[in-house]
Amino acid sequence: MLEAQMELTVDELKGLVSQRAIDGETMILNMGPQHPSTHGVLRLILELDGETIVNCVPDIGFLHTGIEKNMEAKTYEKALVMTDRMDYLNPLGNNLCYCLAVETLVELDVPPRAQVVRVLLTELTRIASHLVWLGTHALDLAAMSVFLYTWREREILMDIFEMCSGQRMMTSYFRPGGLWRDLPNGFEEAVQQFIDLFPDRIEEYENLLTENPLYIDRTRGIGVISTTEALEIGLTGPNLRATGMPFDLRKTRPYSGYEQFDFEVPTASNGDTYDRYVVRMEEMRQSLRIVQQALVRLPEGPFRSDNRKFVPPPRSELGHSMEAVIHHFKLWTEGFSAPKGAVYVPVESPRGVLGCYLVGDGGPMPMRVHFRTPSFANLQALPMLAKGHLVADLVAIISSLDPILGDVDR
Amino acid sequence: MSGAKAFLAELRQELEDRVLDSFEFRDQFTAVLQPDAIADACEFLRQRDFDLLIALTAADHWPEEPRFEMVYQLYSTHLDVLIGLSVFLDGDEPKIPSIETIYPNANWHEREVFDMFGIDFPGSSDLRRIIMPHDWEGHPLRRDYPLGYEEVQFSFNYDEIDKRKKYAKD
Amino acid sequence: MWPLLTGLACCAIEMMAAQAPDYDMSRFGMELMRASPRQSDLLIVAGRVSRKMAPVLRRLYDQMPEPKWVIAMGDCCSCGGVFNNYAIVPGVDEVMPVDIYIAGCPPRPEGLIHGILTLHDKVMAEKLA
Numbered sequence: 001m002l003e004a005q006m007e008l009t010v011d012e013l014k015g016l017v018s019q020r021a022i023d024g025e026t027m028i029l030n031m032g033p034q035h036p037s038t039h040g041v042l043r044l045i046l047e048l049d050g051e052t053i054v055n056c057v058p059d060i061g062f063l064h065t066g067i068e069k070n071m072e073a074k075t076y077e078k079a080l081v082m083t084d085r086m087d088y089l090n091p092l093g094n095n096l097c098y099c100l101a102v103e104t105l106v107e108l109d110v111p112p113r114a115q116v117v118r119v120l121l122t123e124l125t126r127i128a129s130h131l132v133w134l135g136t137h138a139l140d141l142a143a144m145s146v147f148l149y150t151w152r153e154r155e156i157l158m159d160i161f162e163m164c165s166g167q168r169m170m171t172s173y174f175r176p177g178g179l180w181r182d183l184p185n186g187f188e189e190a191v192q193q194f195i196d197l198f199p200d201r202i203e204e205y206e207n208l209l210t211e212n213p214l215y216i217d218r219t220r221g222i223g224v225i226s227t228t229e230a231l232e233i234g235l236t237g238p239n240l241r242a243t244g245m246p247f248d249l250r251k252t253r254p255y256s257g258y259e260q261f262d263f264e265v266p267t268a269s270n271g272d273t274y275d276r277y278v279v280r281m282e283e284m285r286q287s288l289r290i291v292q293q294a295l296v297r298l299p300e301g302p303f304r305s306d307n308r309k310f311v312p313p314p315r316s317e318l319g320h321s322m323e324a325v326i327h328h329f330k331l332w333t334e335g336f337s338a339p340k341g342a343v344y345v346p347v348e349s350p351r352g353v354l355g356c357y358l359v360g361d362g363g364p365m366p367m368r369v370h371f372r373t374p375s376f377a378n379l380q381a382l383p384m385l386a387k388g389h390l391v392a393d394l395v396a397i398i399s400s401l402d403p404i405l406g407d408v409d410r
Numbered sequence: 411m412s413g414a415k416a417f418l419a420e421l422r423q424e425l426e427d428r429v430l431d432s433f434e435f436r437d438q439f440t441a442v443l444q445p446d447a448i449a450d451a452c453e454f455l456r457q458r459d460f461d462l463l464i465a466l467t468a469a470d471h472w473p474e475e476p477r478f479e480m481v482y483q484l485y486s487t488h489l490d491v492l493i494g495l496s497v498f499l500d501g502d503e504p505k506i507p508s509i510e511t512i513y514p515n516a517n518w519h520e521r522e523v524f525d526m527f528g529i530d531f532p533g534s535s536d537l538r539r540i541i542m543p544h545d546w547e548g549h550p551l552r553r554d555y556p557l558g559y560e561e562v563q564f565s566f567n568y569d570e571i572d573k574r575k576k577y578a579k580d
Numbered sequence: 581m582w583p584l585l586t587g588l589a590c591c592a593i594e595m596m597a598a599q600a601p602d603y604d605m606s607r608f609g610m611e612l613m614r615a616s617p618r619q620s621d622l623l624i625v626a627g628r629v630s631r632k633m634a635p636v637l638r639r640l641y642d643q644m645p646e647p648k649w650v651i652a653m654g655d656c657c658s659c660g661g662v663f664n665n666y667a668i669v670p671g672v673d674e675v676m677p678v679d680i681y682i683a684g685c686p687p688r689p690e691g692l693i694h695g696i697l698t699l700h701d702k703v704m705a706e707k708l709a
Contacts, residue, residue, distance in 0.1 A: 015536075033636050034586045036615040041588055041633055061541035062633040063589055066557075066667035069550055073557050081662060085685075088590035104436050132593065151600030158597075169590060169686055231461045231487070234515030245487070252490045341435045344483050344494060346464060353462075357481060359469050372465040372483075380518045406589050409541055409630075542667075543632045550666055558666030563659075578638075578676050 016057045017047045026054055029391075033062045037140045037395045040405030042379075046391070053394060056386040058379060063409040071369045075335030076102050076176060079366060084170040086371060087407035089129040092121050092161075093349045095174040097371075100255055101345040101356040102176040105338045108310050113301045114178035115257040120191070120294035121164070121173065122256075123287040127198075128157040129350040130280050130287075134205060137277070137399040141218050146208050153201050160190050177311035178304025188295060195292050202284055209277070219273040223385040223397035226271060233384060234377040237352025238279045239401060243271035249348040260297075261290045273400040283350075310336045335364035342368075349374055351402055375407035413491040414439040417458065424454050440494035445506050448497055452482070452512045455493065460484040463509075464492070466519035468527045472553040477501035478529060482509075505530035526551035581649075581700070584620040585613035586640065589627030591654040591686040598689035605693060608700075617643040622699070623676075624692075628656035629669045641676045649703070651695055652678045655685045 020026045032043035041062035047055035067086055071079040083098045084091035096118055103110060110118075131150040138146035158168045163184050165171035173180050209215045225235065227243040240247055248265040250258040266282035268275035305311045312331045313324035338360030346355040352374030361367035378401050385397050415434075418441050422429045428447035433440055443451055452463075465483040476498040485492050497506060508531040509516045520531045521540040528549035531537055539546065548555050563571045587595055598605045599613070614620040617640045629637060641650070652672050655661030658681040660670035672678060679702060682695040 033633065034584075034617075034640055036585050040592070041636075061539075061543070062630060062636065063628070064541045064630050064632060064667045065589075065628055065663050066550065066665040067663075069555075069557060069667075070663060070665045072553075085590055085662070088593060107436070132596075136596075148601050151597060152602065155597070155600070155602040168688060169593065232514050234463060234513075236462075247487050252487070253492075342440075342469070342481070342494075343436050343438060344465065344481075344492065346483075346485070346492070353464060355465050355483065357465055357467055357483070367471075368469040370465070370467040370469075370481075372467070376518065376522075377515060380515055546631075556666070557664075559664040560660060560670045562664070575674075577673050 016045060017055055020049075020054070021047050025049075031394075038398060039136060039403060042398070042403065042405055042408075044382075044394075046394075048391065051390050051392075053386050053389055053391065056383045056394070058382055060376075060379065060405070060408050063405045065406070065410060067410045068369050068371070072366060075364045076338060076366060077331070077335055079369065080175065081170070081172050083371075084172055085406065086410055087349065087351070087354070087373065087375065087404050088169060089132050089404055090125055090349050090351070090354075090407075091169060091171050092118075092125040092173060093129075093347065093354065094371075095172060096122050096256065097345060097347045097349070097354050097356045098358075098369075099174045099176050100347065101343055101358040102338070104343045104345055105341065105358055105360050106176075106310060106336065108177050108305055108307060110178055110256075110305060111302045112257070112299045114303050114305075116294050116298055117179060117183060117303070118174055118256050119258060119261065120291055120298070121161070123290045123294070124157055124160060124191070124194075126287045126350045127284050127291075128154050130284050131157075133280065133350075133399075133402045134277075137396075137402075138209065138215075140395045140399045141215065143208065143212075143215065146205060149201070149204060149208075153198065156194050156197070160187070160194065163187060163190060175304065175311075177307065178302070182303045188298070191291065191295055195288060195295070198288055199285070202281065206281060210281075216274065218393070218396055219277065219400070221270075222273045222389060222393045223400060224270065224272045225381065225385055229384065230271065230381070233381045235352070235381050236377065237348070237350070237374055238283060239276055239352065239378055239381075241265065242268045242275035242279045244269045249346055249353060253346070255345070255347055261293050263287075263290050273396050276400045337362060337364050338366070346372070351375055351404070351407070352378060371410060373407045373410060375403040375405070376410075379403045379408055413489055414493050417455065417491065417493055420458075421451060421454060425450060438492065438494060440496055443495055443497050445497050445499060448480070448482070448495065449507050449509055449512065451495055452484070452509045455484050456512050458486075459488055460486045460491075460493065462487055463513035463515055463519075466509075466516055466523065468523045468529060468551075470527060470551065470553045472501070475501060478504045478527060480506055480523070480529070499529065503530070504528070505532060507531070508533035510534055525549070528552065581610060581622045581696075581703075582612050582614050582620045583610065583622040583624050584617055584640065584644070585615045586623070587626045588629065588633065589656070591626035591656075594686045594689055595624060595626045595653065595692060598692045603689040603693065605689075605696070608693065608697065610696060617641075618645065620644060621648045622651065622696075623648065624651045624653050625657045625672045625678075626653045628654075628661065628663055629672050629675065630667050631669060634669045634672075634675045637672070638675050649679045649699055650676055651680045651682065651692075651699060653682045653692060653695070654687055655683060658683065661685055 033041040043059040083094040135147040135150035165173040317324035355372035357370040359368040431442040482495040657672040
């Protein structure tokens with residue numbers, strides 16, 4: 001009975017492929033959900049003419065987690081933990097998006113220290129995410145050593161996140177109104193060490209790939225897309241910037257104080273797999289610049305808002321203030337209420353535009369949370385990119401789009 | 411921000427009384443449209459440089475009627491203007507014209523809404539379930555669909571639940 | 581023991597981290613991840629198992645040659661974890677028998693290594709039937 005669920009009916013399959021496949025001229029190949037280079041549980045139904053892809057139909061949903069539904073059953077603060085697990089390479093970026101949406105909905109201000117820390121950690125997450133991408137992308141193209149190098153640096157970042165929040169990946173460190181707690185001792189030194197170390201390491205990766213003829217042969221001219229096509233199909237992030245369009249929400253629509261930082265939006269011109277690689281490499285350098293600036297200007301002051309209607313009081317107040325006890329009790333049992341209304345907050349995640357659509361109904365739980373996840377939108381471009389290429393190139397194209405299946409299916 | 415306001419005024423002029431309402435909430439501008447006006451509104455904004463359909467989703471206001479609210483967020487990458495369009499749909503046989511011909515990326519988003527809310531999109535080229543298994547019953551994100559959680563085992567009720575838990579065999 | 585190279589969600593990233601230089605699972609003779617179920621005898625279920633993925637996972641399990649073992653890595657596939665809802669199978673043990681459960685969301689790479697070593701001990705104590 002269980003097996004029957006995963007198969008498509010013949011009629012459904014007929015609608016997806018061309019007449020040539022039904023006549024037996026072309027071959028239908030199922031790729032995934034368990035495949036080493038689909039970056040998770042993506043399933044592709046390929047129609048092949050020899051080794052050339054005629055048709056590519058993605059079948060997603062194998063990691064559908066019901067996150068949006070589950071968030072509706074939790075209070076605003078508790079729903080935060082779900083966002084980490086959506087795009088699991090960019091947990092802090094998801095937290096940021098959700099927190100900004102909640103803060104917009106309830107009109108809550110965030111102190112400057114928290115804003116700068118948020119920018120700093122989000123950029124470190126961006127680097128960590130690009131490192132995973134680089135490692136697995138190279139691994140898909142059979143360059144094993146890059147994987148080993150990038151994960152070495154990623155561990156340094158994981159240690160920094162663990163230092164702040166006590167968790168390596170699912171940090172939930174940003175909360176509506178600020179941060180969970182203040183930065184720990186030794187944080188600044190750890191980040192400074194990373195900043196000193198990392199530029200050389202990027203050079204190291206570039207030495208391995210950028211001018212490597214094997215790598216260039218596998219990626220240049222593969223999966224080309226133009227800016228107009230990319231916008232039509234909803235492609236954003238580094239994939240869009242590789243087509244030559246300098247669209248980055250951190251610049252065009254700054255949030256969380258990004259307008260105070262000096263950085264560039266790297267672009268390339270061809271829109272192929274190689275350019276997407278170039279853009280991401282440069283993005284890591286720019287992120288590092290932002291981290292450096294954030295570390296220098298890290299202001300002193302409170303790390304979360306003192307609006308007691310939304311943010312719990314510090315532990316020290318509980319001993320002597322009845323009001324603090326009441327607020328604490330209220331926030332941890334019932335949670336805070338948000339007004340009736342809907343907000344839409346888009347931010348720039350490592351993969352593109354991440355948008356949070358949040359509807360409040362006056363109660364302590366969101367009525368509807370929707371995430372416009374970049375991977376979902378980007379993956380839609382895959383059939384367009386894959387058409388006419390070889391199966392071996394498809395592997396490069398999938399990884400260059402950088403889909404995270406948790407982000408696709410939610 | 412004022413840009414969005416100007417566009418909404420233009421939209422109101424173009425579509426006249428098919429724009430039912432327009433409002434501002436937290437610096438974000440939204441127009442409420444009649445269901446048959448959505449394609450025209452998208453076409454109109456598309457020609458005015460709104461080149462990216464950022465989001466297409468729905469919300470369920472059950473048990474209120476009209477029950478479903480379709481939400482479109484259009485963004486202009488050149489002007490940096492975000493406009494929301496929203497359309498209210500009835501609870502029984504909700505349907506709204508597809509905007510796939512105007513914004514091709516609406517396809518997957520519409521499939522997702524179809525899958526999760528059961529809203530029909532006449533004119534869509536490929537309306538199948540996208541996320542749930544194809545033989546799934548019901549539409550999970552509707553408010554009257556149960557969350558479907560399982561009882562949690564604690565030490566006091568561990569044995570009792572363990573007895574009826576279906577463990578797999580070899 | 582040859583694990584099957586299959587990752588589902590967040591835990592798969594930590595599984596990769598366990599293979600990477602800092603944790604280096606190869607120290608215990610575990611570096612060989614096979615992409616084909618027919619060549620592997622350990623299934624590490626790394627991540628949440630959705631209703632749509634469960635039959636696929638069971639098929640992978642059925643394709644593995646005997647003797648075979650299963651590790652449920654992380655809270656989600658041990659018991660459902662934070663996702664107690666319609667989409668997630670609450671524990672992969674409803675789909676296949678599990679030998680070792682590893683707690684954590686996601687577990688640290690050390691946690692995975694400890695789980696695998698515990699499995700080694702368990703296998704050593706097993707008797708031929």
